[in-house]
Amino acid sequence: MSVREYKSGRSPLLGQSNNSLVMLIAVNALIFVLLNFLKIVYFLSYSDNITAAEFFQKQILDWFTLPAATEKLITRPWTIFVYMFSHLSIWALLSTLLWLWGFGFILQDLTGNKKIFPIYIYGGFAGAVCFLLSVNLIPALHQSINLSPSLIGGGAAVMAIAVATTSLAPDYRIFPMINGGIPLWVLTLIFVAIDYATIASSSGGYAIAHLAGGVIGFIFIRQLRRGNDWSDWMNNFVNWFNDLFNPEKKLIKKFDKEKLENRSTQKTTDLTQQRVDELLDKINDKGYQMLTDEEKEFLKKASKEELK
Numbered sequence: 001m002s003v004r005e006y007k008s009g010r011s012p013l014l015g016q017s018n019n020s021l022v023m024l025i026a027v028n029a030l031i032f033v034l035l036n037f038l039k040i041v042y043f044l045s046y047s048d049n050i051t052a053a054e055f056f057q058k059q060i061l062d063w064f065t066l067p068a069a070t071e072k073l074i075t076r077p078w079t080i081f082v083y084m085f086s087h088l089s090i091w092a093l094l095s096t097l098l099w100l101w102g103f104g105f106i107l108q109d110l111t112g113n114k115k116i117f118p119i120y121i122y123g124g125f126a127g128a129v130c131f132l133l134s135v136n137l138i139p140a141l142h143q144s145i146n147l148s149p150s151l152i153g154g155g156a157a158v159m160a161i162a163v164a165t166t167s168l169a170p171d172y173r174i175f176p177m178i179n180g181g182i183p184l185w186v187l188t189l190i191f192v193a194i195d196y197a198t199i200a201s202s203s204g205g206y207a208i209a210h211l212a213g214g215v216i217g218f219i220f221i222r223q224l225r226r227g228n229d230w231s232d233w234m235n236n237f238v239n240w241f242n243d244l245f246n247p248e249k250k251l252i253k254k255f256d257k258e259k260l261e262n263r264s265t266q267k268t269t270d271l272t273q274q275r276v277d278e279l280l281d282k283i284n285d286k287g288y289q290m291l292t293d294e295e296k297e298f299l300k301k302a303s304k305e306e307l308k
Contacts, residue, residue, distance in 0.1 A: 123160020
């Protein structure tokens with residue numbers, strides 16, 4: 001399908017409260033600020049930096065990162081989602097937000113505001129699952145449990161958004177002032193190259209996690225083209241949850257529904273009266289005997305309803 005088929009026509013503005021891209025960036029930035037604020041507190045509380053780092057790791061950071069060891073994961077299962085929003089290094093955060101903004105802006109421009117957050121979650125979750133499976137089941141990577149015992153950052157989630165955007169519109173042009181624009185697939189190739197240059201050398205588990213994120217992004221768009229929108233249930237759940245704490249919204253929906261029903265009833269009444277008038281004109285012109293059985297039955301029902 002072409003880009004035009006998915007063009008939303010209503011690009012979310014930066015100032016809108018429901019802009020999913022801005023919300024994702026804000027959550028990543030806030031958790032980064034929180035972690036580093038606590039890190040500073042720990043380093044100011046101990047004279048020994050090694051001790052401070054050790055306590056910060058055990059008491060704070062371990063609650064935000066995805067552990068490779070399954071026995072640790074069982075004690076903090078929420079990390080399978082929290083890790084994808086957590087960054088400790090400023091360079092890791094800037095890298096994530098830069099690529100998230102670049103691909104996410106294009107994705108929202110093409111599909112609207114309700115796809116980017118589900119794709120981010122799907123990509124991060126797929127990356128977490130494949131990271132755990134790879135480091136625990138592949139002998140060559142099992143040693144990484146000791147060398148790199150946890151997964152942190154939105155790399156897999158952003159990879160899902162990058163691949164999803166490219167799968168949706170590989171010929172989408174960026175920087176149109178440069179020789180007519182650069183195809184989106186070129187930007188994706190650069191992103192993948194930089195990403196793998198920084199992660200593949202340190203841990204194969206990280207590379208597999210990011211690769212899994214890319215695969216889920218591709219599958220998401222493939223299913224979307226087939227009419228299967230994997231984001232529907234997530235968006236419906238969010239709307240339901242918001243309605244629980246927003247009774248005014250329920251009243252507005254109820255009012256809108258009643259208004260729509262009244263309009264529908266009025267429209268039906270108008271159409272019925274118009275048909276009755278047409279049949280009466282036909283009787284005047286040609287006589288009652290020229291009506292069909294269906295028309296006679298319609299007049300009979302209409303007269304009974306009017307008598308009531």
